[in-house]
Amino acid sequence: MISVKLNSKEKWIKKGSSVSDLLKFIDLKKDGIVVEINLNIIKKDRYEDTILKSGDSVEIITFMGGG
Amino acid sequence: MDVLKLGDREFSSRLLSGTGKFRDKNEIKEVLDKSGSQIITVALRRVNLENPTDNILNYIPKHITLLPNTSGARDANEAVRIARIAKESGCGNFVKIEVICDAKYLMPDNEETLKATKILAKEGFVVLPYIMPDIIICKKLEDAGASAVMPLGSPIGSNAGLQTKSILEMVIENSNLPVIVDAGIGRPSHACDAMEMGADGVLINTAIATASNPAKMAEAFSLAIKAGRAAHLLKLQEESRYANASSPLTGFLNL
Numbered sequence A: 001m002i003s004v005k006l007n008s009k010e011k012w013i014k015k016g017s018s019v020s021d022l023l024k025f026i027d028l029k030k031d032g033i034v035v036e037i038n039l040n041i042i043k044k045d046r047y048e049d050t051i052l053k054s055g056d057s058v059e060i061i062t063f064m065g066g067g
Numbered sequence B: 001m002d003v004l005k006l007g008d009r010e011f012s013s014r015l016l017s018g019t020g021k022f023r024d025k026n027e028i029k030e031v032l033d034k035s036g037s038q039i040i041t042v043a044l045r046r047v048n049l050e051n052p053t054d055n056i057l058n059y060i061p062k063h064i065t066l067l068p069n070t071s072g073a074r075d076a077n078e079a080v081r082i083a084r085i086a087k088e089s090g091c092g093n094f095v096k097i098e099v100i101c102d103a104k105y106l107m108p109d110n111e112e113t114l115k116a117t118k119i120l121a122k123e124g125f126v127v128l129p130y131i132m133p134d135i136i137i138c139k140k141l142e143d144a145g146a147s148a149v150m151p152l153g154s155p156i157g158s159n160a161g162l163q164t165k166s167i168l169e170m171v172i173e174n175s176n177l178p179v180i181v182d183a184g185i186g187r188p189s190h191a192c193d194a195m196e197m198g199a200d201g202v203l204i205n206t207a208i209a210t211a212s213n214p215a216k217m218a219e220a221f222s223l224a225i226k227a228g229r230a231a232h233l234l235k236l237q238e239e240s241r242y243a244n245a246s247s248p249l250t251g252f253l254n255l
Helices: A019-025 B027-035 B076-088 B112-123 B134-144 B165-174 B188-197 B214-233
Strands: A002-006 A008-011 A034-036 A040-042 A057-065 B004-006 B009-011 B013-018 B041-045 B065-068 B096-099 B126-131 B180-182 B203-206
Touching: A008 A019, A019 A034, A019 B009, A040 B076, B013 B027, B013 B214, B027 B214, B041 B076, B065 B076, B076 B096, B076 B112, B096 B112, B112 B126, B112 B134, B126 B134, B134 B165, B134 B214, B165 B188, B188 B214, B203 B214
Parallel strands: A002 A057, B013 B041, B013 B203, B041 B065, B065 B096, B096 B126, B180 B203
Antiparallel strands: A002 A008, A034 A040, A034 A057, A057 B041, B004 B009
16 A cells, blocks of 8 residues: 545555546546646546556646636 | 627627536526626636535536636746646636735735736636736736736625726726726626726626526626626717706796
8 A cells, every 4th residue: 555645635545556546446537627646737548557656646626616 | 790809719798707606506507598608717626525526517508618717826836737727627728817815805916917827828828817907917918918807896705896996997998908807896787887988898706696596697797788888889978067958948838
């Protein structure tokens, strides 16, 4: 297991997990969200082959109401 | 045809809407239907991992142009980051730059907004910066590649109307970019006033979203904006301190 920061909260995940695996693990569809790892935007077609490393800071962002 | 041009897009409606503060997000569609508004703002935030299904985009019809804002940004770098995230999400290249670090009045930081505009306009964004009205910053934003300017009428959500009126008039008079009055418009009469003055559009969120009937209030705003625009295009009459009789001053009845 490795630990990453998911939206600033510590999250333990299996070593070798991809962004896709993480999204499945937290039950989140990839539509309507954007994933950043260490402030770099990950393109959707790279979710499968982007492997998370220990200590990565993962931000998952979506749209909310605003003016 | 009288259209609002932003970037390479043309809009027949001059009412820009917001998605904040709705009691029921299902009201958003009705607001857009009733008002004819074609552009709507959205904000970006971290996914709520407790309730990750709540995405505002699910409540906005597909033909509406999304205007993501950079709310939450406290400097130019954060605004640029949020704008890039918005673009990556596939919702187009429009962005409303909002850089705020004053919690009391939510006043925009014009200087940081200008910096972010320079960067994002070069990257191909259609940049609409939210600003404190000032003709100098407007000229600089134009040079930086902004597609419009969005000066505030009064503090966000205050419903206080056009407290910056005399400066807004200068901005409208001097700007080569479309001027969209944003923030503080609380009543249809405020919106009408802005349009009569020659604003190219207005952005309304709080006054519609928190109305007892948002769709009806959106319709009222839409009518006010159309009335103000029509009057502006006809050139308004001069004001006078003295009366100028509308009825004939001769041929009075001998009473």
